Amino acid sequence: MTMSPVAERTDALVAEHARFTQGRGATSPAWLRDLRSRGVSRFAALGFPTVRQEEWRFTNVAAIADTPFRLADKTPTNAAQLMARVAVFPTAARIVILNGHFAPELSSLDKLPPGVVAGSLANAILHNRPEATHLGQMTCEQAPFVALNTAFLEDGAFVVIAANAVVADPIHLIVINGGAGKMMAHPRTLIVAGPNSRASIAQTFLGAAGECHFTNVVTEVSMGENAHLDLYSDQRETDTAYHLSSMHIQLQRHSTFRSRTVTLGGKLVRNDITAVLAGDGAHVALDGCYLVDGDRLVDNHTTIDHATPHCTSHELYKGILDGKSRAVFNGRIIVREDAQKTDAKQTNRALLLSDEAQVNSNPQLEIFADDVKCTHGAAIGQLDDEALFYLRARGLTERDARDMLIHAYAGEVLEGIAIEPLRVQLERELFTQLDRDLADHKK
Amino acid sequence: MSTSTEVIEQLANTEYKYGFITDVEQDIVPKGLSEDVVRLISAKKEEPEWLLEWRLRAYRAWLKMTEPTWQNVTYEPIDYQGISYYAAPKEKKKLGSMDEVDPEIRATFAKLGIPLIEQQLLAGVAVDAVFDSVSVATTFREKLGKLGIIFCSFSEAVKEHPELVKQYLGSVVPHTDNFFAALNSAVFTDGSFVFVPKGVRCPMELSTYFRINAKDTGQFERTLIVCDEGATVSYLEGCTAPKRDENQLHAAVVELVTLENATIKYSTVQNWYPGDKQGKGGIYNFVTKRGLCKGRKSKITWTQVETGSSITWKYPSCILQGDDSVGEFYSVAVTNNYQQADTGTKMIHLGKNTRSTIVSKGISAGRGQNTYRGAVKIGKNAQHARNYSQCDSLLIGDRCGAHTFPYLEIKNTSASVEHEASTSKIGEDQIFYCEQRGISKEDAINMIVSGFCKEVFRELPMEFAVEAQKLLGISLEGSVG
Numbered sequence: 001m002t003m004s005p006v007a008e009r010t011d012a013l014v015a016e017h018a019r020f021t022q023g024r025g026a027t028s029p030a031w032l033r034d035l036r037s038r039g040v041s042r043f044a045a046l047g048f049p050t051v052r053q054e055e056w057r058f059t060n061v062a063a064i065a066d067t068p069f070r071l072a073d074k075t076p077t078n079a080a081q082l083m084a085r086v087a088v089f090p091t092a093a094r095i096v097i098l099n100g101h102f103a104p105e106l107s108s109l110d111k112l113p114p115g116v117v118a119g120s121l122a123n124a125i126l127h128n129r130p131e132a133t134h135l136g137q138m139t140c141e142q143a144p145f146v147a148l149n150t151a152f153l154e155d156g157a158f159v160v161i162a163a164n165a166v167v168a169d170p171i172h173l174i175v176i177n178g179g180a181g182k183m184m185a186h187p188r189t190l191i192v193a194g195p196n197s198r199a200s201i202a203q204t205f206l207g208a209a210g211e212c213h214f215t216n217v218v219t220e221v222s223m224g225e226n227a228h229l230d231l232y233s234d235q236r237e238t239d240t241a242y243h244l245s246s247m248h249i250q251l252q253r254h255s256t257f258r259s260r261t262v263t264l265g266g267k268l269v270r271n272d273i274t275a276v277l278a279g280d281g282a283h284v285a286l287d288g289c290y291l292v293d294g295d296r297l298v299d300n301h302t303t304i305d306h307a308t309p310h311c312t313s314h315e316l317y318k319g320i321l322d323g324k325s326r327a328v329f330n331g332r333i334i335v336r337e338d339a340q341k342t343d344a345k346q347t348n349r350a351l352l353l354s355d356e357a358q359v360n361s362n363p364q365l366e367i368f369a370d371d372v373k374c375t376h377g378a379a380i381g382q383l384d385d386e387a388l389f390y391l392r393a394r395g396l397t398e399r400d401a402r403d404m405l406i407h408a409y410a411g412e413v414l415e416g417i418a419i420e421p422l423r424v425q426l427e428r429e430l431f432t433q434l435d436r437d438l439a440d441h442k443k
Numbered sequence: 444m445s446t447s448t449e450v451i452e453q454l455a456n457t458e459y460k461y462g463f464i465t466d467v468e469q470d471i472v473p474k475g476l477s478e479d480v481v482r483l484i485s486a487k488k489e490e491p492e493w494l495l496e497w498r499l500r501a502y503r504a505w506l507k508m509t510e511p512t513w514q515n516v517t518y519e520p521i522d523y524q525g526i527s528y529y530a531a532p533k534e535k536k537k538l539g540s541m542d543e544v545d546p547e548i549r550a551t552f553a554k555l556g557i558p559l560i561e562q563q564l565l566a567g568v569a570v571d572a573v574f575d576s577v578s579v580a581t582t583f584r585e586k587l588g589k590l591g592i593i594f595c596s597f598s599e600a601v602k603e604h605p606e607l608v609k610q611y612l613g614s615v616v617p618h619t620d621n622f623f624a625a626l627n628s629a630v631f632t633d634g635s636f637v638f639v640p641k642g643v644r645c646p647m648e649l650s651t652y653f654r655i656n657a658k659d660t661g662q663f664e665r666t667l668i669v670c671d672e673g674a675t676v677s678y679l680e681g682c683t684a685p686k687r688d689e690n691q692l693h694a695a696v697v698e699l700v701t702l703e704n705a706t707i708k709y710s711t712v713q714n715w716y717p718g719d720k721q722g723k724g725g726i727y728n729f730v731t732k733r734g735l736c737k738g739r740k741s742k743i744t745w746t747q748v749e750t751g752s753s754i755t756w757k758y759p760s761c762i763l764q765g766d767d768s769v770g771e772f773y774s775v776a777v778t779n780n781y782q783q784a785d786t787g788t789k790m791i792h793l794g795k796n797t798r799s800t801i802v803s804k805g806i807s808a809g810r811g812q813n814t815y816r817g818a819v820k821i822g823k824n825a826q827h828a829r830n831y832s833q834c835d836s837l838l839i840g841d842r843c844g845a846h847t848f849p850y851l852e853i854k855n856t857s858a859s860v861e862h863e864a865s866t867s868k869i870g871e872d873q874i875f876y877c878e879q880r881g882i883s884k885e886d887a888i889n890m891i892v893s894g895f896c897k898e899v900f901r902e903l904p905m906e907f908a909v910e911a912q913k914l915l916g917i918s919l920e921g922s923v924g
Contacts, residue, residue, distance in 0.1 A: 054513065337842065352856040355823065361851040367866050370838035374866040378851055381859040 009065040010047050014040060017151050020071055025154065032125060032153065035136050039150030046144040058328045058360045059270055059299045064242050069184035069214045071152060072099035072177070079106060079176050082206045086174060086236075089421050092202075095119065095157045097175045100185035102155055106174075115165025116199070121188055122155035131160050131192050134222060143272065145244045149186040149218040156188035156217075159201060163194035163224065170200045170232075170419050177215045178208035178238065189219040193227035193255070200230040202422055205245075207237030207265060219247040223255035225279065230258045232417055234426055237265040239294065246272040251311075253279030260416050262426050263290035263298050264433060270299040277304070277311035277339075288317040289413035291430055292325040292357075293437045299328035306339040306372075315346040318413050320406065321357035322437040331376065332364040339369045346376035351383070351409060353437070399438075406434065472529040478502060481629050484529050488598050488632070491605060494612075501618035501628030508622045515814040515846055516754050516783040518727065521692055528630045528663070587645070592676075593638040594649055597665050600636035607638055611669050615698040615735045615762070623694040623756075624731040627663045631696070634665035639674035639705075648904050650679040664695040670705035672738065677708040679907055693752075695730045703738030703765065708746070710903050711759075714914050715751035722781025722810070725753025732759035733789075736768035736797075744771040745788065746902045748911040753782055758816065760789035763797035763825075770799040773899040775911070778811025778843070779919060787817035787834075787849075792825040792858070801832040804896050807843035808919055818850040821858040828858045836866040837895050839888075839919070889916050 017040045025036065048065040049056035079098055083106060095118055096106035102120030109119055124132045136150055157173050177185045193199065207213065215237065223229060237243050243266040249257050263269055275284040284304060292298045304313045319327045329348045350359040363376040383405050391401035410430060417423035472483060481502050485495040510521075587594050593604060600608050618628035639645055670676055693715070699707050709732075718725025728751075734743035745759035761770030772788035790799035805813040815834045836845035847864045869891050877887030893900070893912060900908045 340841070350853070352853065352858075355854075355856050357854075357856070359851065359853045361849075361853075361862075363847065363849055363862070363864065365836075365847040365864060365866060366844065367836065367838065367846065368842075368844045370841045370843065370868040372838075372866060372868070374864075376847070376862075376864045378849070378862040379860065380851060380853045382856050 010044055012068060013148065014044050016071055020152060028154075029125065029128070032135075036151050036153055039147045039153065042142075042147035043144055043151055046142070046147060049144055055301070055330075058326070059268070059297060061268070063268065064214055067182055067212065067214070069182050072179070072183035072185045072213075078208055079103065082176055082208060083174065086204050086206065086425070089170065089172065089419065092170050092172045093118065094172045094174060095159075097155070097157055097173070097187050099177055099179065099183065100155055100187045102157065112171070113167045113169055115162040115197070116159065116167055116171060117162070118157065118159040118171060120155060121158050121190060124158050131158055131190060134190055134192060134220065135188070137220070143246060145216050146218055146246045149188060149216050149246070152186040153188055154186075156190070158190040158192075160192045161194050161197040161199045161227070161229075164196045165194065165199070166197070167199040170202050170422075173201065173203040174206065175203065175215070175217065176206045176208055178213040178241065179210045182211050182213065184214035184216065186216045186218075189217065191219070191221045191229070191231075193221070193223050193229045195224035195252075196226045197224065198228040200232070200419065202232040202234070202419060205233070205235040205237055205243065205265075207241045209238065212240040212242065212267070214242040214244075216244045217246070219245070221247065221249040221257065223249065223251045223257050223282070225253045225255060227252070227255045229256070230260075230418060232260045232262075232419065232422060234262040234422070235265055235269065236429065239265060239267055239296065241266045243269045245270070247274070249273070249275040249284065251275065251277050251279060251282040251284060254281040255279065256283045256285075258285040258416075259287065260413065261286075261288040261300070262414070262417075262430070263288070263292070263300075264426075264429055266296065266298070268297050270301065272301045274303040275305065275313070277306050277308060277313065280308050280310045282308070283312045283314075285314040287315065287413050287416055289410055289430075290319045290327065291410075291433055292319065292327055293322040293433070295324045297326045297328070299330075301328075301330045301332075303332045303334070304344065306333070306335045306342045306344065309338065309340045309342070311339065312343045313345070315348075316413060317348045318410060319350045319359070320353065320410065320434065321350060321359060322353040324354070324356040326358045326360075328360045328362075329378075330362045330364070333366070333374060333376070335365075335367040335369050335372050335374065337368045340371040342369065342372040342374065344372070344374045348376075348378045349409075350380045351406070352380065353382075353441070402438075407431065472527055474527045475524045476526070476528060476630065480528055484630055484632060487529065488601070490598075490601055493609065494601060497613065497618060498629050501625050502630075504619045505622065505625035505629055508625055510622050514756055514785040515812070515816070515848070516756060516785050518754050518783075521727070523626075526692060529632055586647075590643050590646070591640040592643060592645055593636065595636055597631070597634040597636050597667070600667075604636070604638065607669065608636065608667070611667055611698065611700055613698075615700060615733045616696050616731050620731060623729040624696050627665060627694045627696045627731070631663040631665040634667070634695070636666070637668040637676060637678060639670045639676045641671045642673040644674065645676040648677045648679055650681070662691070662693045662695070664693075666695070666697040668698070668707055668709070669700045670702065670707050670741075672702045673704045674702075675706045677710070677904060679710050679712075679904060681712040681714070681907070681910070692727045693729065695732075697730070697732040697759075699734035699743055701734070701736050701738060701741035701743055701768075704740045705738060706742045706744075707734065708744045709734070709759070710907055711745075711747040711749075712907055712911050712914060713747065713749045713751050713755070716753075717751050717782050718753040718780065720780050722753065725782070726751065728752035728755045728757065730757040732757060733762065734760070734770070735762045736765050736770060736794075738768075739765045739794075740767045741765050742769040742771070744773070744902065746773045746899065747775070747786075748899070748903070748914065749774070749776040749784060749786060750914045752784075755782075755784040755786055757786050758788055760791070761799065762791045762793065763799065763828075764793045766794040767796045768794055769797070771902075772799075772801045772803070773902045774803045775806070775896045775899045775915070776804070776813055777806045777915060777919065778808070778813045780809040780811060782809075783812045783814075785814040785816055787815045789818040789820070790830060791818075791820045791822070792828040792830070793822045795824070795826045796828070797825055798829045799831075801830070801834070802898050803832075803834040804899055805834070805836045805845055806839065806892060806895070806919070807836065807845050808839040810842045812844040812846070814846040814848065815864075816848040818852065819860055819862070820852045821855050821860065823854045825855050826857050828855065830858075830860045832860075832862040834864045835895070836864075837892065838866065838868045888919070892919060
């Protein structure tokens, strides 16, 4: 990879941005046009990251830089069919984003429970809704792909949970990308959880069949005091998709944010999650589970910033690797000066099923306060021989014993998904894919 | 824990005990670095042509390199042209016995608490004392010579055993390895050389005492230890440096090679001047240490106690090339006041059934910043490789930092890699328990810290362990509260 083509690609995207601002983007309000132009200049200045940069050492995005992606328009895809695949809770309110645009015909906003306002971000911008002003407030513009998303910011979903609202039914965000041609989409999700509210949101990413596409999603979450939010993200894009996701969570006093990220699809997947514990007694739990095979790559980067005292964080990431796949885990925990009584726990495990698979696990603790409890653990290996022996001694076949152990291994993360139909479906998809991989081994 | 403010103040005023300057006439090359200086160093040391060529290659490679910035430390930029690259005591007469050593130098060592003669007699330790850059005394050589063990200064080795030096120099740390290793390769002045022949178990622990003395001279040591098949050696390295106001650069290179069934145990106690309470002065310790387990069933153990230097930047590493080879790393790093340490290890598993253990204990006090940075790489062919890593941090005070950056890279399914890290402070209840039983706060903390470091200290040779424990106490003086 030489430097010049990458720089050229930056130019191509900057040109695409110019076309966008003169076309569809021209009618946007001035503040949004300003925000976009700041985004594009940041991206042009930063360029595509290279493996010489610490944050991107093990994930080479040259393939994205080298593909001439154009901004997706509202071309219809086989969305309805794909939707059937994930229609797990008919009672839930649905917000569907097709190639970066809100699709009212597939969404069911009429089912939104009381206390929740949600819908198209473009609409919120158009009607100058107060939550639209949150945009760009919480993200780190130092990240090139966040800057790129901001440059093309146009539509996406927003969910606002009113103060004191307790919402029992989950809200389902479905983001579908792809279709004919090499397309890119930069959907944005904005979630505002009001004080004392309680809700759960599922976010599903699907890929429409077609050529490779590039999804660059940015999610901003603002947690009010005492708010409680569960966010389940499952990524089931096609094996040719480039999926880059950046999530930023800002937590106020005594709020709790829990995320479960399940990654099953994608050719190159990068999940960046940054949680800032900005109020006393806040709690964040980031869990993740991924299955990666073929020559795919999954990179989970998490940053938990303990900025205030008495906060707790918990992280559990588990992966299964097969084929020539690669996985990266980078878990950074920062404990600022004065963030006393912090309790942070991080665990990362990887199970290798093939000699050609590769794992890079990089936990990072940066601690500037003394009265803290911080632990991290990483373990990489294969199934425990003794456990296998134990099961086989009780009459199980080798395959059954192995399946049982893998199920138990992945189950630890999946069982944290409280929406049962979603959990059952993700379990089924994960194990179907796993069975296919294991069957390939037999051949 | 504000009750012991008095104790803190009293202890904080404890001066660096080993700060004094020995006035010996020195032979110093003018400041600056150029090809001519490299040639001059080589000429002064009467080196053969091939070594000069090697130095020049390293120098040219160094010119093209840039100083690394990824490490988690901050310091004033180093002026490489402001350093004098060679200093040797002028008196260079061959010495037959300890009595011939310059009395002033001998007195320096005495102040450090390592009277050579006494050590010769009592401890049975052969000491190769490096005063600044040239060895001034080597003891017990005869006894070692009978077994065929070569233990001498690097320059002597170049003269007397050029074939061995030529074979192994740069074989583990190439002259292009990194910025500081390249610099060292170009301008190294002296160091130690050990060769243990086939099947020989070195009967005593080999030891050198490094000292940086002349003002404004960087110390560029080079150590090479080779253990032939079935041989075993334990090597100790310990350092104290006099008090200076300017920062001094120390960029050493240590290379270890073990052939089949050989074992090297390399222990370090590093207590260079850490700078004063305001973070002024102190040594920059940028060291490249690496061992190559070349043969089957060979073993390399690094044990280090790092209490000194204003900045420590070192990663003693093992390349586990031979099948069934073993690498170990035990470390205690203490940072107090404004000290910064970025240290750890790399375990590179290439051979089958290779095993490695990493135990790292970081203690931060005052405004010290302590970073563990380590890498465990399991290569594709390293079937059944195993690694266990544990890094614990202890924080004393609320203005210090402890950071952990382990990198795990696994390319083999049969590998088993475990990493655990924890960070904690000395519990108030633990101190309360001790104080209740009449143990002073100071002693209680020393006791708890000793317990915290026990796993590493027990890997040190006896005499060293005692010294290390003392050093730890001195380093942490004035920090508890």
